[in-house]
Amino acid sequence: MARQPLAERRAATRAKIAALKAEIAKMDAIAAERIGRLAVRAGLADLALDDDTLSREFEAIASRHAGAENAIDQADDQAK
Structure with missing residues (x-):
């Protein structure tokens, strides 16, 4: 099997990194929503x-x- 050219390997790696960054951003958004809901429920929004x-x-x-x-x-x- 022939090895992929460096440019293709780099592009594939960049795509994986972008997907991981998007996954992290989604996880952060979910955590922020959860903490926000808890803060509102605890009355912090009224202070x-x-x-x-x-x-x-x-x-x-x-x-x-x-x-x-x-x-x-x-x-x-x-x-x-």
Whole structure:
């Protein structure tokens, strides 16, 4: 079987990368919709918070729970 020319291999690889980027964008959109729904349900939409304040609060939530998530991941790895 003849090897594909470099240009064809590069084009195929770029197409795969584009498909993966699109998949990541879709995953991000789904996550954003989920978080948005939860934020509205929790009443955050009714608060007069600017974007910077809200962003800092989300970052604080993420940092508080990142340690717990890492501990769970490590426990799962040790169990294997």
